[in-house]
Amino acid sequence: NAGVTQTPKFQVLKTGQSMTLQCAQDMNHEYMSWYRQDPGMGLRLIHYSVGAGITDQGEVPNGYNVSRSTTEDFPLRLLSAAPSQTSVYFCASKAQGLNTGELFFGEGSRLTVL
Amino acid sequence: QKEVEQDPGPLSVPEGAIVSLNCTYSNSAFQYFMWYRQYSRKGPELLMYTYSSGNKEDGRFTAQVDKSSKYISLFIRDSQPSDSATYLCAMIPRDFGNEKLTFGTGTRLTIIP
Numbered sequence: 001n002a003g004v005t006q007t008p009k010f011q012v013l014k015t016g017q018s019m020t021l022q023c024a025q026d027m028n029h030e031y032m033s034w035y036r037q038d039p040g041m042g043l044r045l046i047h048y049s050v051g052a053g054i055t056d057q058g059e060v061p062n063g064y065n066v067s068r069s070t071t072e073d074f075p076l077r078l079l080s081a082a083p084s085q086t087s088v089y090f091c092a093s094k095a096q097g098l099n100t101g102e103l104f105f106g107e108g109s110r111l112t113v114l
Numbered sequence: 115q116k117e118v119e120q121d122p123g124p125l126s127v128p129e130g131a132i133v134s135l136n137c138t139y140s141n142s143a144f145q146y147f148m149w150y151r152q153y154s155r156k157g158p159e160l161l162m163y164t165y166s167s168g169n170k171e172d173g174r175f176t177a178q179v180d181k182s183s184k185y186i187s188l189f190i191r192d193s194q195p196s197d198s199a200t201y202l203c204a205m206i207p208r209d210f211g212n213e214k215l216t217f218g219t220g221t222r223l224t225i226i227p
Contacts, residue, residue: 004157040122042202042219043158058214090157102148103215105157 002026006091006106013081013113021076021109023091030096032074033103036060036087043090049074050096081113117141120203120218128226133190137203137218140184144216145208147179149188152200152220161201162188193225 007022025032033048045058049068063085065077074093078085088110092103120137127133135149146165150158162177164170164186170177176189186205190197203218 040219042118042120043217045214048214092157102160102163103158105159107157108155 004091004093004104004106006089006109008109009107010110011112013078013111015082015113017081019078019081021078021089021091021111023074023076023106024072025074025091025093025104026072027093027095027104028071029093029104030071032068032091032093033058034064034066034074034076035090035092037090037108038087046076046089078111081111083113085111086113087111115140116219118203118205118216118218121221122219124222124224126224126226127193129193129195131193131225133188133193133197133223133225135188135190135201135203135221135223137186138184139186139205141205141207141216142181142184143207144205146206147177147186148204148206148215149175149177150202150204150217152202154199158202195225195227198224 004025030051034046035043037043044060046064047066049055052068052071055066055068068074088108090108091106094103118139149162151161152158164177164179167179167181174191178187200220200222202220204215
């Protein structure tokens, strides 16, 4: 059971380039989300989805797009990378209807924008 | 002011010591409280979950919530080198459903053998 899988683990981009961070989960979770983690800022929610075809913005959505065509996949797109988007990105999923708040996280994708 | 405040540390203690990690919050709607543990270069994983006020114990770990003071704590007894990690508190309000977690910034803990 792989859980939440993120690719790539590391990426270096130049300012203005675009890219997609992939996230897949095999737990049949309805809820999926993307966070970024920066020193001193903690985990900040970028976008989330409560099911296929449904997405919504989190705390820091600017510069990022998401889509949810299947239950398993939730890619995060950087439209035109900026140095301020240098961060560690985490994808997380959870089951709906369970009152535990337990998010299952991937291992992270480290992005550097030059 | 952030909704959730957490001392970033770093905190270093000798093996076997009792560790106290704390968070304060300002949103009185927070109802569900969690502690996540994050090892270096890994994703966070859920360690403890509590609902409303009170204590919850799980082995060497005790989570404590004081809603009147808007203060939560995680105690680690008989700390081990394997407890060295970053600990993040997280909270969910009662009026939002169960999706958006608000995280503290995390406290980096090192247990010295």
